[in-house]
Amino acid sequence: MQKILNKNDLINYFKSGEKTTNNLLxxxxxxxxxxxxxxxxxxxxxxxxxxLFRILKENGWNDILENDYIIGLKKDQHSITLEPGLQIExxxxxxxxxxxxxxxxxxxLKELKLACSKINLGIIGIGFVPNANLSEVGRLHKxxxxxxxxxxxxxxxxxxxxMHRTAATQVNLDYRSEDDFKMKSKVxxxxxxxxxxxxxxxxxxxxxxxxxxxxRTHIWQNTDKDRSGLIPFFFEDSNSYEKYVDxxxxxxxxxxxxxxxxxxxxxxxxxxxxxxxLKKLPNxxxxxxxxxxxxxxxxxxxxxxxxxxxxxxDSCSWSGICSIPGFWTGILYDQSILKESFEYFKKWKFKExxxxxxxxxxxxxxxxxxxxxxxxxxxxxxxxxLKGLKNRNILNSNGDSEEVYLEDLKxxxxxxxxxxxxxxxxxxxxxxNNIDLIFNEKAF
Numbered sequence: 001m002q003k004i005l006n007k008n009d010l011i012n013y014f015k016s017g018e019k020t021t022n023n024l025l026x027x028x029x030x031x032x033x034x035x036x037x038x039x040x041x042x043x044x045x046x047x048x049x050x051x052l053f054r055i056l057k058e059n060g061w062n063d064i065l066e067n068d069y070i071i072g073l074k075k076d077q078h079s080i081t082l083e084p085g086l087q088i089e090x091x092x093x094x095x096x097x098x099x100x101x102x103x104x105x106x107x108x109l110k111e112l113k114l115a116c117s118k119i120n121l122g123i124i125g126i127g128f129v130p131n132a133n134l135s136e137v138g139r140l141h142k143x144x145x146x147x148x149x150x151x152x153x154x155x156x157x158x159x160x161x162x163m164h165r166t167a168a169t170q171v172n173l174d175y176r177s178e179d180d181f182k183m184k185s186k187v188x189x190x191x192x193x194x195x196x197x198x199x200x201x202x203x204x205x206x207x208x209x210x211x212x213x214x215x216r217t218h219i220w221q222n223t224d225k226d227r228s229g230l231i232p233f234f235f236e237d238s239n240s241y242e243k244y245v246d247x248x249x250x251x252x253x254x255x256x257x258x259x260x261x262x263x264x265x266x267x268x269x270x271x272x273x274x275x276x277x278l279k280k281l282p283n284x285x286x287x288x289x290x291x292x293x294x295x296x297x298x299x300x301x302x303x304x305x306x307x308x309x310x311x312x313x314d315s316c317s318w319s320g321i322c323s324i325p326g327f328w329t330g331i332l333y334d335q336s337i338l339k340e341s342f343e344y345f346k347k348w349k350f351k352e353x354x355x356x357x358x359x360x361x362x363x364x365x366x367x368x369x370x371x372x373x374x375x376x377x378x379x380x381x382x383x384x385x386l387k388g389l390k391n392r393n394i395l396n397s398n399g400d401s402e403e404v405y406l407e408d409l410k411x412x413x414x415x416x417x418x419x420x421x422x423x424x425x426x427x428x429x430x431x432x433n434n435i436d437l438i439f440n441e442k443a444f
Contacts, residue, residue, distance in 0.1 A: 002285050002287065004274060004275070004276075004285060005274050005285075005286060005287070005288065005291065007242070007245060009288060009291075010245045010248075010249075010291060011241045011242055011245055013288060013291055013292070013306070014181070014241040014244065014245075014304060014306065015178070015241060016306060017174070017175065017305070017306025017307055018174075018175060018176060018177055018178075018180075019174040019175070019176060020176065021176060021335075023174075024096075024173075024174045024176070024333055025094035025095060025096060025174055026094065026095055026096070026097070026098065026101060026171070026172070026173060026325055026329055026333075027091075027092060027093070027094040027095070027171070027172035027173075027307070028092050028101050028104075028105070028169070028170070028171055028172070028321060028324075028325050029089055029090065029091045029092065029169075029170040029172070030089065030090055030105070030125075030168075030169045030170070030315065030316075030321045031083060031087045031088065031089040031167035031168055031169070031315050032087065032088050032089075032112075032123050032124065032125050032167060032315060032444075033087055033088075033123070033124050033125075033126065033129055033167055033315070034048065034049075034052070034086065034087075034088055034116065034121050034122070034123055035121065035122050035123075035124060035439065035443075036048070036120065036121060036122075037120045037121060037122045038120060040122075040131060040435065040436050040439045041131070041132060041136065042085070042086070042129060042132050042136055042137050042138055043086055043121065043138055044086070044138040045086060045138055045139070045140065045141075048086075048119070048121060048138075049070075049082065049086060049138075050070070051119050052115055052116065052119060052121065053070060053073060055115040055118055055119070056073055056080070056111070056112075056115050057073070059075075059111060059115075060075050061073040061074065061075045061080065062074055062075065064079065064081070066142055066143060067143075069141065069142075071140065071142050076093070077092075077093040078090065078091065078092055078093060078104075078108070079091045082140045082142075083140070083163070083164075083167070084139065084140055084142075084145040084148070084149070084163035084164050085129070085137045085138060085139070085140075085163060085164030085165060086137070086138040086139070086140055087166075087167045088112070088123075090105075090108050092104045092105075092108075094172065096394075097392075097394045097402060098322060098325055098326045098329055098389075098394075098402040098405050099394065099396040099402065101321075101322060101325050102321075102322040102405065105318070105321045105322060109123070109318060109444055113444055122439065122443040122444070123443060123444040124439060124442055124443050124444070125167070125169075125201075125315045125316050125317055125318065125320070125321075125442070125444065126167065126201055126202060126204075126314070126315055126316075126442065127166060127167060127168065127200070127201045127202030127214065127215065127216040127314025127315050127316075127420075128165055128166055128167075128202035128204070128205060128210075128215050128216050128219075128314075129165045129166075129167075130204035130205065130206075130207065130435055130438065131204075131206070131207055131435040131439075132165075132206070133206055134160060134161065134164060134165065137164045137165060139164070143255075143261075143262040144254065144255060144262060145163065147254055147255050147262070147264045147266060148163060148254060149163065150264075150266070151254065151266040151267075152223070152224070155223075155224040155225070155226065156222050156223040156224045156225070157222045158218075158219040158222040158223055159223045159224060161219050162216075162219045162220060162223045165219075166202070166216045166219055166220075167216075167314070167315035168216065168311060168313060168314060168315055169199070169313040169314065169315055169316055169320065169321060169324050170309055170310065170311050170313070171309070171310045171313075171324060171325045171328050171329075172307050172308070172309050172310075173307060173308050173310065173328060173329070173332055173333070174307050174308075175307070175308060178240060178241055181241070181304075181308070182239045182240070183338060183339075183342045184308055184332055184338070185231075185234045185239060185302055185304070185308065186234055186235060186239065186342060186345060187331065187332065187338065187341045187342055187345055188234075188302050188308065188310055188328075188332070189230055189231065189234040189235060189301070189302055189353065190235075190345040190348045190353055191331070191377075191381060192230060192301045192302070192312050192353070192357055193353060193356040193357045193360045193367060193369060193374060194374050194377045194378050194381060195310070195312040195313060195327075196214050196217050196312050196357070196360045196361065197213070197214070197360050197364045197365050197367065197374045197375075197378065197418060198327075198378050198409065198412065198413075198418060199214075199312065199313035199314055199316060199320070199324060199418070199419075200213040200214035200217075200314060200361075200364055200418040200419065200420035200421075201214075201314035201315065201316050201418070201419040201420050201423070202214055202215040202216045202314050202420060203215065203420040203421075203423055203424050203427075204423070204427070204435070204438075207433070207435050209424060209427060211362065212361045212362050212420075213361060213362065213363075213364040213418060213420040213421060213424075214314060214360065214361040214364070214420060215361065216314050217312070217314075217360070217361045218361040218362075220299070220301075221357075221358065221361070223299070224299070226250075226251055226252055227251050227252075227297065227298045227299050227300065228299045228300055228301075229300060229301065229354075229357070230300065230301055230302075230350065230353065230354055230357055231244075231247065231300055231302065232350040232354075233247070234302065234350075235348065235349055235350040235353070236350075244304050248270070248294065248295055248298060249269075249270050249271050251270075251294070251297070251298055252266065252267045252268065252269070253265045253266065253267070253268045253269070253270055253273065253294060253297070254266055254297045255293075255297075256273060256278065256280070256281055256284070256286070256290060256293070257289075257290070257293070258281055258284060263280050263281055264280065265278055265280045265281065268280065270286065270291075270294050273285075273286040273290065274286045292305070299311070301357075310328055314419075314420075316419065317408070317419065317442075318444055319405075319408050320408060320419075322405040323405050323406055323407075323408050323409050326385070326389065326402055326405035326406050327381075327382065327385050327406065327409060328385075329385075329388070329389065329392075329402065330384065330385030330386060330387070330388035330389040330392075330402070330403075330406070331381060331384055331385050331388055332388075333388065333392065334387070334388035334389075334391045334392060336388075336391065337384050337385070337387055337388035337391070338388075340384065341381070341384060348370065352369065352370060353369065355369075356368070356369040356374070360374065364418060364420070364421065365378065365416055365417075365418070365421075375413065375416055378412075378413050379413045382406060382409050382410060382413055385406060386403050386406055389401060389402040389403045389405075389406070390403055423438070
């Protein structure tokens with residue numbers, strides 16, 4: 001008979017992710033929009049994704065299938081997956097340095113770009129598709145996404161927009177212990193409004209400025225309050241693995257697996273699943289893999305699996321895919337900088353950070369938080385990150401430390417303008433409101 005999970009099993013899931021100081025790894029996941037070179041419009045699955053995948057498979061990539069339907073590709077420790085609106089994402093290997101992240105990014109994007117060029121497709125890194133309405137965006141008919149499409153409108157006004165028209169850059173980082181987890185989750189949470197401003201790149205919707213710098217974050221704020229946004233107890237001394245377990249148990253389910261098939265369990269309670277009391281799957285008892293699947297349906301700005309996921313950055317330029325993990329690594333992976341950051345944020349509370357988080361998609365660097373504008377915090381923590389990367393002293397073959405990857409961020413804060421603000425500044429003058437010119441210039 002299958003053992004019924006208890007709370008310690010769920011807590012130990014997170015404890016099992018702990019790493020030693022010498023084994024802390026970094027992972028990057030980055031989404032991009034593929035578009036038709038001639039029209040600049042979104043792609044569809046049959047005409048564009050399948051031919052693109054056929055080309056990539058010639059380079060050793062293999063199908064990821066769901067009931068004979070291709071939903072992605074894999075090669076070695078890498079996977080290419082498709083988001084609901086056919087955004088393409090690379091989930092890379094967890095590595096030790098930003099040099100390795102950047103090497104992986106360059107190899108992948110060069111390969112993807114060459115494959116796209118053979119079938120007249122382009123790639124762009126931006127947080128929101130700027131030139132198509134929801135009906136024009138393609139669909140991936142993956143069972144999990146079909147469940148979400150049905151459920152999203154019942155819990156928020158912009159969930160379908162999130163699924164189909166946004167793209168992000170995510171960083172995955174390890175923790176060493178529960179105390180380290182507490183420090184890092186507090187520091188990251190306090191930095192989220194700063195990160196949203198710094199990595200904003202979604203100011204255009206349907207060929208017009210949308211009134212936001214980071215429209216993608218605004219969309220997330222109106223997607224599903226049960227599973228998105230900031231987590232209040234990350235700001236409290238009582239933060240713990242157990243607190244996260246309690247939180248995750250309260251998040252309504254999306255689905256469960258039965259004999260490798262996905263079953264719609266939207267709105268049901270995972271605690272009932274543990275007891276074998278799901279309405280859709282009576283007498284089926286959850287196992288630890290089900291717990292991991294449930295955790296993957298939580299979309300907070302800081303998400304916990306067996307590592308911490310930071311989800312606050314828009315999809316960005318080619319070099320940005322290196323600078324974003326570089327920023328977080330410098331702050332979180334040097335112990336002296338992590339402790340200094342934690343002390344800096346020690347008295348920061350959820351209420352004040354939440355207020356800034358809600359304002360920052362529109363106000364960007366001008367957002368005020370604890371009496372300062374966010375641009376001042378961005379400058380300070382880029383300096384913190386640079387010190388942390390210098391302290392790590394990990395050099396590439398040219399003798400460069402990881403600090404080199406923050407050059408773009410130094411320019412951004414020096415001029416006080418994010419990628420979104422620069423795009424807004426150029427929209428009428430340089431691009432003359434012509435979205436095609438933006439695609440021509442910003443495409444990889």
